[in-house]
Amino acid sequence: xxxxxxxxxxxxxxxxxxxxxxxxxxxxCGPTVYDNPHLGxxxxxxxxxxxxxxxxxxxxxxxxxxxxxxVGHLLDSGEDRILKKAGALSLEPMEVxxxxxxxxxxxxxxxxxxxxxxxxxxxxxxxxxxxxxQELIERGHxxxxxxxxxxxxxxxxxxxxxxxxxxxxxxxxxxxxAGSGKRHPGDFALWRHAxxxxxxxxxxxxxxxxxxxxxxxxxxxxxxLGETFDIHGGxxxxxxxxxxxxxxxxxxxxxxxxxxxxxxxGSLTINGEKMSKSLGNFVxxxxxxxEYRPEALRAFILxxxxxxxxxxxxxALKSAQAGWERLMGGxxxxxxxxxxxxxxxxxxxxxxxxxxxxxxxVEAMDDDFNAPQALAALHEFTREVNTLxxxxxxxxxxxxxAIESLYADxxxxxxxxxxxxxxxxxxxxxxxxxxxxxxxxxxxEARAAKEYARSDMIRNRLAEIGVALEDRPxxxxxxxx
Ligand SMILES: [Zn+2]
Numbered sequence: 001x002x003x004x005x006x007x008x009x010x011x012x013x014x015x016x017x018x019x020x021x022x023x024x025x026x027x028x029c030g031p032t033v034y035d036n037p038h039l040g041x042x043x044x045x046x047x048x049x050x051x052x053x054x055x056x057x058x059x060x061x062x063x064x065x066x067x068x069x070x071v072g073h074l075l076d077s078g079e080d081r082i083l084k085k086a087g088a089l090s091l092e093p094m095e096v097x098x099x100x101x102x103x104x105x106x107x108x109x110x111x112x113x114x115x116x117x118x119x120x121x122x123x124x125x126x127x128x129x130x131x132x133x134q135e136l137i138e139r140g141h142x143x144x145x146x147x148x149x150x151x152x153x154x155x156x157x158x159x160x161x162x163x164x165x166x167x168x169x170x171x172x173x174x175x176x177x178a179g180s181g182k183r184h185p186g187d188f189a190l191w192r193h194a195x196x197x198x199x200x201x202x203x204x205x206x207x208x209x210x211x212x213x214x215x216x217x218x219x220x221x222x223x224x225l226g227e228t229f230d231i232h233g234g235x236x237x238x239x240x241x242x243x244x245x246x247x248x249x250x251x252x253x254x255x256x257x258x259x260x261x262x263x264x265x266g267s268l269t270i271n272g273e274k275m276s277k278s279l280g281n282f283v284x285x286x287x288x289x290x291e292y293r294p295e296a297l298r299a300f301i302l303x304x305x306x307x308x309x310x311x312x313x314x315x316a317l318k319s320a321q322a323g324w325e326r327l328m329g330g331x332x333x334x335x336x337x338x339x340x341x342x343x344x345x346x347x348x349x350x351x352x353x354x355x356x357x358x359x360x361x362v363e364a365m366d367d368d369f370n371a372p373q374a375l376a377a378l379h380e381f382t383r384e385v386n387t388l389x390x391x392x393x394x395x396x397x398x399x400x401x402a403i404e405s406l407y408a409d410x411x412x413x414x415x416x417x418x419x420x421x422x423x424x425x426x427x428x429x430x431x432x433x434x435x436x437x438x439x440x441x442x443x444x445e446a447r448a449a450k451e452y453a454r455s456d457m458i459r460n461r462l463a464e465i466g467v468a469l470e471d472r473p474x475x476x477x478x479x480x481x
Contacts, residue, residue: 003058003366005231006307008239008262009163013368016261018230024055024062025225027259029217029234029242030119032069033100034081037107038282039297039312040275043268044235046298046416047306047371049113051233051263053414054365065224066116068104070097071123071200072192073213080210083199093200097123107285111294112416118224122216126202129211129219132253133190133204141252145181148193148207152245154186157252163262164240188245190215214245221258222250232259236266236307237274266309268301275312283312295328295417296321302371302415323379324417329477330382331407333389335421335430336437338400346396350388354402357381361410371415378411383474390475436467440476443469 003016018024028048031041048066055062070093073081086093105115122129133150136142141156154160154168161167168186177185189212194201201208221229227250234243243262250258267274275282288297300320304310357377364373385403388395404421411418422430439458446455459469466481 004368005261005263006368007260008264009259014261018060019228019260022060024060024231025229026052026055026062026064026231026233027217027221027225027229028064028066028116028232029238030066030068030116031100031104032073032081033097033104034085035100035277036103036284036286038275038277038284039288040235040268040282041104042107042111042285042288042297043301043310044265045108045113046111046301047265047369048233048263050302050371050415051306051369052114053416054369057409057414058362058365063118063225064116065118065120065221067217067220068097068101068119068121069213069216070094070101070121071126072211072216080200086199094123097121103286107289110289111285111297120220120224122211122220123200125216125220125223126211128223129215130191130202130204132215132219132222132249133211135253136190136249139253141249142190143183144206147181148191148209149181149189150191150206151182151187152190152249152252153183154188154248155184157248159251160186160248161244163247164244166240166244188212188214188241190249214242215249217242217246218249218258221246222254227254227258228256229259231261231263233263233265236264239264263306265306266304268312269309270312272311288317292317292321293324295419296324298415298417299324299327299375302375302417305372306369325479326477327379327382327411328418329475330385331411331418332433332437333475333477334385334400334403334407336434337389337395338397338404339434341395341397341400344396345398346394347388347399348396350384350395350399351402353384354381354399354406357384358406358410361414365414374410375415378407378415381406386472386474436462436478440469440478444476 004013005016006012007014031037052062052064070082071080075081075084082093082096086096089096108115133142136152137144137150142150142152144150168184191204191206191209191211193207193209198210201210221232232243247258269275270281270283273279273281296317297320300317301310303320357380360377361374364370364377367373407418408420412420439462443455443458446452446458462469462478468479468481470477470479
C-alpha cells in the first residue's frame with residue numbers, strides 16, 4: 001500500500017505524490033520564542049518528528065524546514081510577545097530570543113525530536129520579507145497606508161479562506177478598522193511602521209518598521225523550499241489567520257500552489273481545554289521530564305492520531321509509561337537472550353511473524369501516519385516475543401537479530417521510543433540489564449526447584465535496591481523504581 005495523507009486543503013485523504021520522486025520538501029511553523037516550551041509544543045513537534053522519521057524510513061530524502069519566530073508575532077493587544085517579555089525581564093529582545101530558542105531545542109533534544117534541517121529565524125530574513133512585500137505591492141495585492149504600514153488586500157485573492165473555510169463576510173466588521181488605514185476588515189499586515197522607541201526595527205522602502213508574522217513563513221519557505229513544495233505542517237489552531245494568510249501571500253504572488261499537502265495537528269488539551277500560555281494551564285516539557293521518561297512522553301503523544309486532540313492527565317501519562325515499560329521488557333529480554341544465543345537459525349519459524357508485524361506497522365503508518373495503530377502492532381509483537389523467549393524453545397542469533405532489527409528500525413528509528421542497546425538507562429545499562437536478567441533466571445530456577453526461601457530472597461533483595469520484579473503470564477519483567 002502506498003502512503004495516503006489527510007490533506008486539510010482538499011479535506012480528503014489522498015495518495016501522497018511528491019513533486020520530485022523520492023524527495024520531500026516540508027515546512028512546519030515553528031515556535032515563537034518568548035517562553036519555555038510546554039507539552040502542547042511537544043505534541044506538535046513530536047508528531048511531525050515521527051512523520052519525518054517515517055518518510056525517511058520509507059526511503060524519501062526529506063528537507064525539513066521549521067522556522068523560529070523571533071519578531072512580529074503580536075498579541076491581540078498589539079504588543080509584541082518578545083518585546084513584552086524583554087521589558088518584564090529588563091533584557092534585550094535578542095537575549096529573550098536566545099534564551100528561549102535554546103530552551104526550545106534543549107526540550108526537543110531531550111524528547112528525542114530530530115532537529116530540522118534548517119531552522120531559519122524571522123529576524124535573519126527581513127530582506128526576503130521586504131522583497132516579497134514589495135512584489136505584492138507591485139502586483140496590486142498590497143497597499144501602503146499613510147502611517148507606513150503595508151497591508152495585504154484580501155479582496156485581490158479570490159481563494160482567500162480556502163484552507164480554514166472562513167469567508168470574508170464573517171470577518172471583523174467595518175467599525176473595527178476605523179483609523180487603521182485598512183481598506184477591508186480582513187486585510188492583514190505585511191509590514192508595520194515602528195515608533196522611534198520600538199526595539200527591533202529595520203529600514204524599509206516604507207520607513208522604519210518590522211515584518212508581520214505571516215510573511216516570514218511565506219518568505220522563508222520560498223527561500224529554502226521553492227515557490228511550491230510538498231508538505232506544510234503546523235498546529236490546527238494556526239490555520240486561521242496564520243496559514244490562510246501564508247497561502248494568500250504566496251499564491252497571489254506566484255500564481256501556483258504554495259504547498260500541495262497541508263497536514264495540521266490537533267491540540268493537546270488539559271481537562272478538555274487547550275493547553276496554552278495565555279490560559280495559564282500548561283505543563284512545561286522540562287517539568288514533565290522530571291516525572292516521566294522522554295520515551296513515555298512520546299508514547300503518550302503517539303497514542304492518538306496526529307490530527308486528533310489528546311487530553312493530558314497524570315493517569316494517561318502513567319498508563320503510557322507503564323505501556324512503554326512493558327514494551328521495553330520485551331526489548332530487554334530479546335537483547336539479553338542475544339548475548340548467550342547459539343549461532344544459526346534455531347526458532348526460524350518465528351521469522352514470518354516478525355515480517356508480518358513489520359508489514360502491519362508499515363501499513364498503519366502508510367495510512368495517514370497512524371502511529372497509534374503502529375504502536376499497537378509493536379505491543380502485540382512484544383507479547384509474541386515474550387511468549388517465544390519464555391517458552392524454553394531454542395532461539396538462535398538469526399531470529400534474535402531480526403527481532404532486534406524490528407525494534408531498532410520501527411520502535412527506535414520511526415517512533416523514537418526504543419533507545420539503542422546500551423542507552424536505556426545511562427552508563428553501563430547493558431551490564432545492569434544483563435545482571436538483572438541473570439538474577440531473574442536464578443529466581444526462576446529456585447522456584448522450579450521449590451526453593452521458595454531463595455526465590456523470595458532474590459526478589460526482596462532486588463526490591464531493596466529499587467528493582468521491582470513483576471511476574472506476568474508471558475514471563476518476568478523488571479522495573480527500576
Ligand atoms: Zn508559519
